[in-house]
Every structure is written in structure tokens, then in C-alpha cells.
Amino acid sequence: MEQSTNILVVEDDNDINQLLCRMLTKSQYHPQPAYSGTEALLYLKQQDWDLVLLDLMLPGMAGEQVLTNIREKGSIPVMIISAKEEKQTKITSLRAGADDFITKPFDLDEVSARIDALLRRYKHTKETPSQLLTHKDIELHVEEKTVYVNDIHLTLTIREYKILLLLMTTPQKVFSKANVFESVWEEPFHGDDNTVNVHISNLRTKLGNANPEAEYIETIWGMGYRMKS
Amino acid sequence: MEQSTNILVVEDDNDINQLLCRMLTKSQYHPQPAYSGTEALLYLKQQDWDLVLLDLMLPGMAGEQVLTNIREKGSIPVMIISAKEEKQTKITSLRAGADDFITKPFDLDEVSARIDALLRRYKHTKETPSQLLTHKDIELHVEEKTVYVNDIHLTLTIREYKILLLLMTTPQKVFSKANVFESVWEEPFHGDDNTVNVHISNLRTKLGNANPEAEYIETIWGMGYRMKS
DNA sequence: CCCATATTTAAGATTTTCTTAAGGAACCTG
């Protein structure tokens, strides 16, 4: 499954922005131009990005501020492209969270190679959630949110699906009821575990209906649940 | 738990090698100098490294070859430091797997900042291994809350598990009954130790059933319990 | 608004674990 690489190009100089976007397109990436710091923020909110090319001198919001904002939110690679030749700016940016710093005028091939290097490392370490989880004869297709047991399609409710997904992401791990609640319901656990109990029971029933021979979810008394090996 | 950051510095020029090592030491890293490509390979085989600083013109084996070797083996960050100013060498290296390319003469502060940026990204994604406690032939997997003795899976109650976990975290230490009670029950000790006695007895029985030859828990009369060596 | 479905709450049943009591063994001291 081929996923496109989306790169945000934040550069107020029209010609340079287009130059960079053309280079990126030629490398099979999907560039999105932005001409101000504030415009960049809107795009950053809108979707995930694989890399950001960031000028420092921008209208609306300075590049330094955008970098800070990006770093507060996550770990996307950021390459600074700037006319500011000062050594101190370079070092401040790198220490503030930038992954690379290129000064204008730049060599396009070098920029391209450095982008590739950055993406190589980012993509290598970026956790692509496994698209298919299996355990015994359970198949859980993450993208499609479908579950098969013994090649039989299960109709799970969203709660049931999320519980099974949680357990199957780390089949050896014991998830306490509080863990399960907080992960699936995304609220603080308030001490009453009966809702979790009921959903676990419902899930067990559905799994068992598909294959009565097997047991899939194991209770560790006093501790919680895990996938049964 | 603080882990040291080990950086291999591969540079045949003595002065430059020392300069880099001093800078790294000042940044609290642990540098290891190597003066040839072949020497670098020996160190790479010997242990894991967090980053490699690599010159290209080296005796014994060219830096390009060392880079190829590193990339075949794993994903350690590699920063090339080279006198070769040619644009083509820079791009070839970056595309061959280098993470960064600095030309000599370099600015030490910039090198330092780039090293920090590289390590920041590398350390951010490094996985922390799951915790395992062992004593004699007992294996206690903390995350999974499972216990094996002599490769036999033990079914422990939560009290038994917690007592064993407590004793195995510090196998030399004598834990008084009050210690055990307060740690496992998380209540103030009220003087009656019979509950602890019973659980210790039950735990001993389960351990002994798995391996009758060995003794695992030792009583120190008048003081408490510890793991038997 | 009505209906179907999902979720939560409630209640009773089942399973597991814990605590306490009692008898006996082991250890320590005078």
C-alpha cells in the first residue's frame, strides 16, 4: 500500500516556493505551498505532514514561532531554509528543534538529498501501525475495522472493536480494567468497572460463537485481561 | 536510569579527532576515537553506538565503505565530516545513507548543534526494552505479569505475585513482615503477621512444585524474608 | 417522532482469593 508523502513548503517568496514545490513534485512528493506563518498553522491543524520546509522570515508569524508550535505538537521533521547566514540563528534553530538548516542561496540537488535523508530516517522510525493484527485464528484489519475469526466475519460494536484492538496490539500485556477503560473510553477511570466487564463478556460471546473450541481473552484475577496464548 | 551516549569518532587527523572528542565530552557524551576505517569496523562490532562521526578519506578502509557497512547492519545516525567540498560527494553520501554532511573546516558549535539534533531524533524513537527479573531459574516478566520457574508457567494470585516481585526487586535485602505487609497490602501494619505467613507459605509451595530441588525464599528468624542465594 | 441498535446500569450467580484459626514444627535462650 503506497502512501503519499506530504510536504508543507512555508516560503513567502513566490519564485522560491514554486522552485521548491517543483523539485518536490519531481521527486514524487506532494508539496503544499504556504506563504505565511499563519497559513502554515492552518495546514498543520488540518492534516498530518511528513516534513516541513520552513523559511524564517515570514509574514503573519515568524518561522521561529511556527517551529516552536510544531515541536509542541509532535516530531515531524523540520528543515529550515533561510537567508539568515548568521551562525547563531543556525544553532538556535537546530537547538530549538529543527532537523536541518540550509542557507539561501542553496543548491537544489543538495536540498533534495537532505530531504531524502531526513525522510529516510523519519519513515524508518515512524511507526506504521500494523494494518493486519492476527492472534490464533483472529484477523483484525485495522484500516477497514473488520474482524474475522476462523474466516467468519464478526459484527462488533465500536466498543467491542476498540477493546479487541487494544488487546491485540500487545497480546502479551495484561491490561487492567482501568487501562482498558481509559484507552477505549478516553476518560479518567472512576472506579466502576462494570461497563468494561459487560463489554468484555459481550466480546467473548461473539468470539466464542465463531469458534467454540478456542479461548481468546484471558482474565488475570486481580490484575486485568490479556489475549490468551 | 541514565544511559551514556556513545559516539564513535572516525578521523585519521589526530588534532581534529581530539578536537571533536573534547567537544563531545563537554556535551556529556562518551566519545571513542578511531583513526582508520578498519579500526572503526572493530568498534562497530564490539558494541552498540548512538552516533558515528565519519571522515571519508581514511587509511585502511574508505569512509564510503564504512558507511555502507553501517547501513547494512542498522540505522545508527551517521554524520560525515569531510574535506571533500565537491557537491557530488555530498549528495552521494546523503543518498548512500548519511544523515548529515559537514565540510571542513567546520564550525564546532554548528557541529555540536547538529549532533544534538540528530541524537534528539534518534533517541526519541529508540525503544525501551521490557523489564525482566531473574533469580536462580525464576523469570518474572514485569509488563506481562508472568512468572516462570524452570520454564514452567506459574499461576500466582495477585498477592503471591506482588510478594515475589517485591522480594525479587532486591534479592539481597531482608524484608520484615511489616515491610512485606505494607508494600503488598498498602496499609499500615497492625501487628498480626499471620496473613503474610500464609501467603509466603502458599508461594513457597507453588515455587517448590515447579522445582523441588531448589529453595527460593529464605527466612531470617526474627527479621523477615529474602530471596535465597 | 419512531424504531433499531448500542451502551450503560443493575442484579444475581459463579469463581477465585483472602483471612483467620488451629495444630504442629523449628528456633532461640536461660
Added chain:
DNA sequence: CAGGTTCCTTAAGAAAATCTTAAATATGGG
């Protein structure tokens, strides 16, 4: 050696944890 203290083991009843099912409530779509 005897007596007192500490510890160990076993069994039974109580308590806690968990499971299942049904009823009540919430949600979303037509």
C-alpha cells in the same frame, strides 16, 4: 533440656472479583 517465641502448614468460612443476563437509557438515522 525445657519453655517460650516465632514460624509454617492446612482447612474452612468470608470476602472480593468476575461473569452473565436483562432492563433501562442513550444515540443515530429515516
